[in-house]
Amino acid sequence: MRNETIAKLVAPSHPSGAWKLRSAILLIIASLVVFASLSSAPGGSAATKKVAVVADKGMVASAHALASQAGVDIMKAGGNAIDAAVATAFAIGVVEPNASGIGGEGMIVLYRADKKWTVAIDYRSAAPASAKFSGAIPSTGHAAVAIPGTVAGLASALQQYGTMKLAKVMAPAIKLAEDGFVVSPTLAGVIADNFEEIMKNPPLAAVVCPSGLPLEAGATLRNPDLGRSLRKIADGGPDVFYKGELADRITAEMEGHGGFITKSDLAAYRAVGREPVRGEYRGYSLISAPPPVGGTSVIEIMQILEHFDLANNAPLAPANVHLMSEAMKRGFADFSAFIADPDFEKIPIAGLLSRDYAKKRAAEIKPDVVSLKVGAGEPAKSESGSTTSLCAVDRRGNVAVLTQTLSDFFGAKVMIEGTGIILNNEMKNFSARGINAMAPGKRMRTTIAPTIILKGDKTFAALGTPGAARIISTMAILISNLIDHKMGIQEAIEAPRFYARDTDKNLSVETRMPPATIEALTKLGYVIQTMGDYDLFFGGAQGIIIDPKTGKKIGGADPRRDGAVVGF
Amino acid sequence: MRIPENHRISVYRILVFLVAVIICSALAAAQGTFSKPGLITSIGQSSDIAIVKALLNTKLKLGLDANPLANAGDLDGAKTLVLVLGSSAKGLGAAGINMDQEIERTKNLLKAAKDKGIRILALHVGGESKRGKSSNDLIELVVPEAQHVVVVETGNKDKLFNNLASKRGIPVTEVPSLAAAGDAIRSLLR
Numbered sequence: 001m002r003n004e005t006i007a008k009l010v011a012p013s014h015p016s017g018a019w020k021l022r023s024a025i026l027l028i029i030a031s032l033v034v035f036a037s038l039s040s041a042p043g044g045s046a047a048t049k050k051v052a053v054v055a056d057k058g059m060v061a062s063a064h065a066l067a068s069q070a071g072v073d074i075m076k077a078g079g080n081a082i083d084a085a086v087a088t089a090f091a092i093g094v095v096e097p098n099a100s101g102i103g104g105e106g107m108i109v110l111y112r113a114d115k116k117w118t119v120a121i122d123y124r125s126a127a128p129a130s131a132k133f134s135g136a137i138p139s140t141g142h143a144a145v146a147i148p149g150t151v152a153g154l155a156s157a158l159q160q161y162g163t164m165k166l167a168k169v170m171a172p173a174i175k176l177a178e179d180g181f182v183v184s185p186t187l188a189g190v191i192a193d194n195f196e197e198i199m200k201n202p203p204l205a206a207v208v209c210p211s212g213l214p215l216e217a218g219a220t221l222r223n224p225d226l227g228r229s230l231r232k233i234a235d236g237g238p239d240v241f242y243k244g245e246l247a248d249r250i251t252a253e254m255e256g257h258g259g260f261i262t263k264s265d266l267a268a269y270r271a272v273g274r275e276p277v278r279g280e281y282r283g284y285s286l287i288s289a290p291p292p293v294g295g296t297s298v299i300e301i302m303q304i305l306e307h308f309d310l311a312n313n314a315p316l317a318p319a320n321v322h323l324m325s326e327a328m329k330r331g332f333a334d335f336s337a338f339i340a341d342p343d344f345e346k347i348p349i350a351g352l353l354s355r356d357y358a359k360k361r362a363a364e365i366k367p368d369v370v371s372l373k374v375g376a377g378e379p380a381k382s383e384s385g386s387t388t389s390l391c392a393v394d395r396r397g398n399v400a401v402l403t404q405t406l407s408d409f410f411g412a413k414v415m416i417e418g419t420g421i422i423l424n425n426e427m428k429n430f431s432a433r434g435i436n437a438m439a440p441g442k443r444m445r446t447t448i449a450p451t452i453i454l455k456g457d458k459t460f461a462a463l464g465t466p467g468a469a470r471i472i473s474t475m476a477i478l479i480s481n482l483i484d485h486k487m488g489i490q491e492a493i494e495a496p497r498f499y500a501r502d503t504d505k506n507l508s509v510e511t512r513m514p515p516a517t518i519e520a521l522t523k524l525g526y527v528i529q530t531m532g533d534y535d536l537f538f539g540g541a542q543g544i545i546i547d548p549k550t551g552k553k554i555g556g557a558d559p560r561r562d563g564a565v566v567g568f
Numbered sequence: 569m570r571i572p573e574n575h576r577i578s579v580y581r582i583l584v585f586l587v588a589v590i591i592c593s594a595l596a597a598a599q600g601t602f603s604k605p606g607l608i609t610s611i612g613q614s615s616d617i618a619i620v621k622a623l624l625n626t627k628l629k630l631g632l633d634a635n636p637l638a639n640a641g642d643l644d645g646a647k648t649l650v651l652v653l654g655s656s657a658k659g660l661g662a663a664g665i666n667m668d669q670e671i672e673r674t675k676n677l678l679k680a681a682k683d684k685g686i687r688i689l690a691l692h693v694g695g696e697s698k699r700g701k702s703s704n705d706l707i708e709l710v711v712p713e714a715q716h717v718v719v720v721e722t723g724n725k726d727k728l729f730n731n732l733a734s735k736r737g738i739p740v741t742e743v744p745s746l747a748a749a750g751d752a753i754r755s756l757l758r
Contacts, residue, residue: 189697532700
């Protein structure tokens with residue numbers, strides 16, 4: 001009897017068939033549990049080129065490791081997310097000089113965890129009062145330059161919502177400009193791509209093509225003139241740029257070369273606090289950058305997509321790509337028709353963001369018909385409202401996400417001699433006519449859309465991307481990847497991208513799009529344009545999510561650019 | 569004094585060997601040299617042709633003609649054709665052509681160069697990020713038809729250029745930088 005009892009407790013040396021079956025079932029269940037726990041972790045489990053970074057206290061994700069590190073160093077020194085974001089923003093303008101800087105502009109969206117409120121600061125550039133063009137607005141040269149907003153915007157964000165002095169948060173950027181940094185393959189490629197235009201501007205060429213040839217990967221890029229300019233701003237405040245010595249240098253440069261910016265333009269410039277735009281997507285709150293930029297369109301696209309069951313298909317299933325492309329086209333059509341500077345134009349924001357309007361737009365979409373021509377909708381009837389992106393989250397859950405730019409890479413291809421400042425070419429983003437036509441002091445629209453996602457009153461994610469028109473489509477894909485397909489942040493960022501808009505007959509895709517999807521979409525009537533494997537065309541996103549269970553920050557960065565996450 | 573038979577045979581063999589060495593050296597030298605006038609053109613319309621022009625003409629003063637869209641009819645008088653490899657959608661768009669048209673132009677150039685006895689120097693100065701599918705397609709088209717390849721090492725990490733060239737015994741000069749690429753070309757051009 002005793003031997004029979006023991007035999008029941010101990011695995012038999014020659015297991016019966018029933019025992020083997022039980023063991024197999026238990027093994028399968030255990031495997032599924034492990035797999036599910038890995039998959040549901042916000043970090044995700046799919047193989048990725050880069051590895052998501054996990055940290056407890058604070059995190060910064062930006063397009064360059066040195067800039068991310070600058071922000072984290074500020075947080076370690078006691079700064080909050082806004083301090084960190086401002087430090088990172090100044091630093092990225094040094095180490096990614098082609099994509100932003102104090103000669104440029106941007107938009108920041110902030111979330112204060114203790115007060116649970118959000119605010120956006122519009123530091124978009126503005127048209128000089130005397131700007132006038134008889135023909136097309138040029139994309140290079142001094143006339144292409146709009147009044148820069150970066151210094152005003154970042155200083156305003158810091159002064160209102162940060163805890164540190166400007167000199168402290170600018171110190172990392174100053175050091176990088178003075179000491180130099182190693183040129184990455186990405187930056188070397190951008191310099192090479194813009195070589196001919198760069199060589200037309202001797203001060204710019206002296207910095208990025210010092211021997212008459214483009215700096216190559218591994219070389220050191222120094223911009224001591226920029227370091228001196230940043231130091232002057234750090235010591236004297238933004239007035240140095242808008243009213244003082246740097247304003248004098250900017251206007252002298254303009255006068256000598258056919259530019260329009262005057263001292264009174266600079267003195268009159270203000271960063272503007274605005275209410276972010278908000279929407280809902282499958283139980284998550286989307287908070288994004290308001291007009292004159294693209295946040296409204298991103299939210300509109302997601303609210304259209306809420307009417308379709310994307311989660312039921314694989315992320316890149318033909319049905320999903322088609323539905324998202326159709327939604328993108330409507331979002332872009334409305335962007336073109338309705339988004340402009342709200343200080344100059346009446347914008348039906350409530351209508352564009354209304355769920356009733358999204359439902360009407362969704363009803364236009366057919367699962368088996370490709371829309372070749374998509375016009376703007378009628379949101380008023382539903383009325384009841386060369387780029388880089390970074391995000392910072394601190395230990396208290398405060399979030400700062402911003403996208404800033406020079407417009408094209410290296411902007412107007414003009415550097416002000418002796419200052420190291422590369423000027424934007426935002427003037428070309430005005431339209432010839434209509435709601436986005438140029439007017440003195442008006443801010444031109446662009447597609448940037450830094451976005452915060454909340455679940456209830458807790459931060460779920462902070463996201464942003466550069467990428468010109470593809471910003472809107474890429475943001476929609478990222479949000480769907482995270483919410484519909486429960487991807488981890490790194491997987492969501494690296495997943496293959498595509499782009500469709502109202503004015504383009506092509507559907508642009510990365511080569512990693514499944515062949516079966518491409519075949520099905522081609523049969524449906526799409527004209528597929530294949531780009532690279534991880535193509536810069538689709539932007540370079542950065543994002544941070546906060547694990548709702550553990551509070552850990554998990555950051556992802558884009559291998560399409562030099563994105564890097566630093567946490568502590 | 570009469571030279572012994574076996575010594576005469578040894579001297580004869582040494583002389584034959586020396587003549588063979590001289591002939592082979594001359595042939596090798598002829599294979600390795602490129603002559604002027606030369607024409608630089610782009611294969612893929614990337615901005616690298618502007619860099620190559622600055623390198624070879626502005627800095628090294630080699631005095632080569634340059635035409636990013638050269639076709640077979642532009643080869644008259646040229647003895648060397650420098651093909652700057654690298655595809656750019658932006659560049660193709662600016663040139664008003666698509667990839668199929670660029671491939672057709674490339675094939676016509678290669679054939680015309682071969683028919684006219686023009687030696688082809690294939691050059692790639694772009695980094696790893698410039699090695700997308702479109703660029704690779706053009707590289708695979710051009711390299712087997714070249715007489716020499718010069719490539720900056722950051723764009724050859726997968727040794728594609730070596731793999732393609734070795735099948736036809738085409739020499740590849742891999743260099744660490746743009747400046748070194750210029751020096752390599754200068755040494756090849758006589």
